[in-house]
Amino acid sequence: MADTILNVEHLNKNFGKKQVLKDVSFSVQTGHIVGLVGPNGAGKSTIMKAVLGLFNYASGKITIDGDPVSPTSHKAMDKVGALIEYPGIYPFLTGYQHLQLFSKDSTSKDQIMDIVDKMKMDSYINRKAKTYSLGMKQKLGIALALVDRPKFVILDEPMNGLDPQANKDLRTIILDLAKQGTTFLISSHILSELEKLIDDLVVIDKGQIVYTESMANLESGGKKLLVLKTSDDAKAKDLLAQNNYQLDDGDKLAVIENDQTKMADVIKLLSDNDIEIEDVQHVHSDLETSLLNLLKNDKVKES
Amino acid sequence: MITLVKQETFKLLHKKSTYAVSATLLIIMTIYAVLTKNYPKYWGAPQGQFVGMFTGATWIVFFMIAACSSIIAMEFQYGTIKELLYRKYYRGQILVSKWITMLLYSIYFYVLAFVWSLLLKVVLFNDKFQLSDTYQSGHSVIEAQWLGIIGTFLTVWLVLSLVLLLANIFKSTAAAISIGIIGYFALSIISNVMFLLMQKWEWLKWNPLNMMNLPQQLLSDSVHKMTLLSTPEMVCGSLVYTAIFMAISYVVFKRRSV
Numbered sequence A: 001m002a003d004t005i006l007n008v009e010h011l012n013k014n015f016g017k018k019q020v021l022k023d024v025s026f027s028v029q030t031g032h033i034v035g036l037v038g039p040n041g042a043g044k045s046t047i048m049k050a051v052l053g054l055f056n057y058a059s060g061k062i063t064i065d066g067d068p069v070s071p072t073s074h075k076a077m078d079k080v081g082a083l084i085e086y087p088g089i090y091p092f093l094t095g096y097q098h099l100q101l102f103s104k105d106s107t108s109k110d111q112i113m114d115i116v117d118k119m120k121m122d123s124y125i126n127r128k129a130k131t132y133s134l135g136m137k138q139k140l141g142i143a144l145a146l147v148d149r150p151k152f153v154i155l156d157e158p159m160n161g162l163d164p165q166a167n168k169d170l171r172t173i174i175l176d177l178a179k180q181g182t183t184f185l186i187s188s189h190i191l192s193e194l195e196k197l198i199d200d201l202v203v204i205d206k207g208q209i210v211y212t213e214s215m216a217n218l219e220s221g222g223k224k225l226l227v228l229k230t231s232d233d234a235k236a237k238d239l240l241a242q243n244n245y246q247l248d249d250g251d252k253l254a255v256i257e258n259d260q261t262k263m264a265d266v267i268k269l270l271s272d273n274d275i276e277i278e279d280v281q282h283v284h285s286d287l288e289t290s291l292l293n294l295l296k297n298d299k300v301k302e303s
Numbered sequence B: 001m002i003t004l005v006k007q008e009t010f011k012l013l014h015k016k017s018t019y020a021v022s023a024t025l026l027i028i029m030t031i032y033a034v035l036t037k038n039y040p041k042y043w044g045a046p047q048g049q050f051v052g053m054f055t056g057a058t059w060i061v062f063f064m065i066a067a068c069s070s071i072i073a074m075e076f077q078y079g080t081i082k083e084l085l086y087r088k089y090y091r092g093q094i095l096v097s098k099w100i101t102m103l104l105y106s107i108y109f110y111v112l113a114f115v116w117s118l119l120l121k122v123v124l125f126n127d128k129f130q131l132s133d134t135y136q137s138g139h140s141v142i143e144a145q146w147l148g149i150i151g152t153f154l155t156v157w158l159v160l161s162l163v164l165l166l167a168n169i170f171k172s173t174a175a176a177i178s179i180g181i182i183g184y185f186a187l188s189i190i191s192n193v194m195f196l197l198m199q200k201w202e203w204l205k206w207n208p209l210n211m212m213n214l215p216q217q218l219l220s221d222s223v224h225k226m227t228l229l230s231t232p233e234m235v236c237g238s239l240v241y242t243a244i245f246m247a248i249s250y251v252v253f254k255r256r257s258v
């Protein structure tokens, strides 16, 4: 068990009569960056709050680093930093005072300034937070989650409101920390960003885990396509099919690539048959496409 | 726990309103003292004003009601409650640290008003009366002031425990403040009716509003005929009601989903 930092087993949670989490089980490997994705209202924030000991839950077991977590058992929280939904901010304090207030006594000034520096918040860190923009508040929320250098960091939609540069900075910080052994559980709807970060993916829909997989497996599972535009697509389709190329079902002329597919062969075949090639594109199925397919096909029924 | 109280104090000390309120208290007390000196006919004897800390005692109630409702409700309003609660501390500890901070804050107010009233007495009324002069029911002026402070302190905390509870339930400053203030001042309006009813049904003497007469009873024994309770009974009654309201707050806060 030494290599899993978070373990969630058979977690059930109700809000009144509505069952929001149904038998949720997953685990997070130490040092990994895990993405938690799913449609609005799927239960991502709810899972994160339960993991932080903010909720009572009907049944199930949550452990962080071996220590059980519940509203009455918070020992493990010492190792955890989090940003849930939107950052909580006192308008009458400055950014720096927030970091001072919420950081542990063992966290030095240099450590505070280090995260301020990395998040590029220097220019406004001594201004009152009520003057902050949405993105500035978001950055402060992230800084608050990271300032104590926790072992395990939970970020709920951290990219919310961040500009492209800040997004890139955040990515660098997360990847750096992960290299040093920090574990992350991150939820986001910006899949193109998340894709660049995560090692593993947990997909949740309507309160149930529908998919857990490592990114490496997910990527290798995706189709690679060679999309062609020619002077006579219909003829090209027939020709390629006759030559044992696998074609994609869509409207476009697309060859499903495998290890043997060579672009040069395809081009040669077509030009030998007097078909002009106007455009060639490699298309990778990305996280977004895979995920949308997954959620479209999934068998979870609303109860 | 000390860390938590320190954090609450940190927040309190970085609010501008904290300083504004202290300054306001001193200014109002000074204004009343000056008016009393110049127009004694309208403002009553300086001894009486001194015993009531130049109306400071009343203003402290307002300020503490506002402070207690905001220390709880602001966390919900600003969404900082999650940050407070996910840490290694327990919910109960978070709540108790807020109570302790407010207790310290109320003590601070009373000390401030007491010292300032002494100062005003020395500067403005040094030749008018002595602290050792007899004031009422054989109590000297300074004794009367102290009895008043002790009495209001206990009753104020009875009100504050209710305010803390309401702020917890409604998560809103406005609701807790209005009910707290109305509750505190409703006493003077309905006390006559209450005393009448108590003559008929004696057990009504144990209702929390009756405990609010403690400061008056401490000063003059005759009030006992109306409240039907002995002074120790009233002190215990106030403490018990305070404890009950605190206990309900504690349970509500522990159960709350955030």
Ligand SMILES: Nc1ncnc2c1ncn2[C@@H]1O[C@H](COP(=O)(O)OP(=O)(O)OP(=O)(O)O)[C@@H](O)[C@H]1O
Pocket: A015, A020, A038, A039, A040, A041, A042, A043, A044, A045, A046, A047, B257
């Ligand atoms: N305090 C609450 N009381 C009642 N229902 C709630 C409460 N909080 C969340 N829910 C319900 O729980 C479900 C899951 O909510 P949750 O906030 O976890 O979704 P999410 O996956 O984080 O969605 P999003 O992508 O929009 O952030 C939703 O159906 C929501 O209506």
Ligand SMILES: [Mg+2]
Pocket: A044, A045, A046, A085, A156
């Ligand atoms: Mg959410």
